[in-house]
Amino acid sequence: xxxxxxxxxxxxxxxxxxxxxxxxxxxxxxxxxxxxxxxxxxxxxxxxxxxxxxxxxxxxxxxxxxxxxxxxxxxxxxxxxxxxxxxxxxxxxxxxxxxxxxxxxxxxxxxxxxxxxxxxxxxxxxxxxxxxxxxxxxxxxxxxxxxxxxxxxxxxxxxxxxxxxxxxxxxxxxxxxxxxxxxxxxxxxxxxxxxxxxxxxxxxxxxxxxxxxxxxxxxxxxxxxxxxxxxxxxxxxxxxxxxxxxxxxxxxxxxxxxxxxxxxxxxxxxxxxxxxxxxxxxxxxxxxxxxxxxxxxxxxxxxxxxxxxxxxxxxxxxxxxxxxxxxxxxxxxxxxxxxxxxx
Ligand code: AHR
Numbered sequence: 001x002x003x004x005x006x007x008x009x010x011x012x013x014x015x016x017x018x019x020x021x022x023x024x025x026x027x028x029x030x031x032x033x034x035x036x037x038x039x040x041x042x043x044x045x046x047x048x049x050x051x052x053x054x055x056x057x058x059x060x061x062x063x064x065x066x067x068x069x070x071x072x073x074x075x076x077x078x079x080x081x082x083x084x085x086x087x088x089x090x091x092x093x094x095x096x097x098x099x100x101x102x103x104x105x106x107x108x109x110x111x112x113x114x115x116x117x118x119x120x121x122x123x124x125x126x127x128x129x130x131x132x133x134x135x136x137x138x139x140x141x142x143x144x145x146x147x148x149x150x151x152x153x154x155x156x157x158x159x160x161x162x163x164x165x166x167x168x169x170x171x172x173x174x175x176x177x178x179x180x181x182x183x184x185x186x187x188x189x190x191x192x193x194x195x196x197x198x199x200x201x202x203x204x205x206x207x208x209x210x211x212x213x214x215x216x217x218x219x220x221x222x223x224x225x226x227x228x229x230x231x232x233x234x235x236x237x238x239x240x241x242x243x244x245x246x247x248x249x250x251x252x253x254x255x256x257x258x259x260x261x262x263x264x265x266x267x268x269x270x271x272x273x274x275x276x277x278x279x280x281x282x283x284x285x286x287x288x289x290x291x292x293x294x295x296x297x298x299x300x301x302x303x304x305x306x307x308x309x310x311x312x313x314x315x316x317x318x319x320x321x322x323x324x325x326x327x328x329x330x331x332x333x334x335x336x337x338x339x340x341x342x343x
Contacts, residue, residue: 117141
């Protein structure tokens with residue numbers, strides 16, 4: 001009998017322990033926020049797979065879609081009992097939540113790490129408690145790779161490369177291959193895999209173009225408000241911005257507002273080219289209108305992959321360490337296909 005099958009037999013006892021700890025923690029768990037999934041244990045629940053989910057926060061439209069994709073699969077109908085934690089952009093909240101999941105003896109921990117550093121200790125605690133950890137979206141930097149079971153998410157570096165290539169394509173179309181191109185970058189949360197990967201991938205392509213001059217990399221924290229604030233500052237500081245590469249659609253919405261306020265226009269026929277990431281519906285409409293030149297998809301639908309991984313593990317099957325979700329680039333020419341699709 002393999003380890004996961006033993007865990008199945010052991011689940012009744014885990015439930016008794018979990019019920020006791022949940023009763024004790026009932027008051028404290030509220031502090032994790034309104035997204036905390038409230039539920040009650042019943043004797044019928046003993047066969048459910050208990051999953052503790054710690055999400056980064058609710059900073060972006062993409063994040064909401066990612067949360068919904070997890071909530072959609074971790075239902076009682078599917079055989080799960082989910083304990084959800086919204087970390088509100090704070091690593092300390094995620095660490096606290098993971099420790100709470102460990103003390104509740106959940107069957108699996110699923111979490112999207114806000115940044116890559118600082119997880120070694122708490123993930124060792126999870127390993128010592130024999131709880132598999134499945135990372136979604138972002139990665140962790142560890143000495144010991146055995147501290148997590150596997151990861152599901154985007155190839156962020158490739159997203160960055162696709163952004164660079166989309167820009168090169170557009171500039172070629174405009175016949176601007178020899179012109180000096182002044183670029184500003186709006187970056188997401190510092191230390192996050194998405195920020196690091198997208199910056200590295202874009203730089204890789206930028207280095208091949210001597211005429212691309214990166215004026216500044218600003219920290220827009222993946223939010224509309226900060227994206228707008230930083231773009232206003234950049235427009236004030238540099239009078240000759242040709243391109244904005246914004247690492248998510250929320251910051252792009254803010255940047256577009258700032259561009260408009262400054263009396264400038266965005267798009268291939270305007271003053272500033274805008275390249276964005278995520279490809280949420282609201283942004284794809286702006287691709288269609290020509291305000292965003294290219295939007296690099298970041299696929300939020302990761303729940304179904306995590307479900308498949310857990311089901312395999314429940315059967316004692318081995319799972320691959322890395323699982324990449326499929327992603328596309330949207331430009332005016334192909335965006336209609338996706339806007340026609342239902343959510
Ligand atoms: O880690 C994925 C990134 O995080 C998404 O691009 C962004 O919108 C989110 O907040």
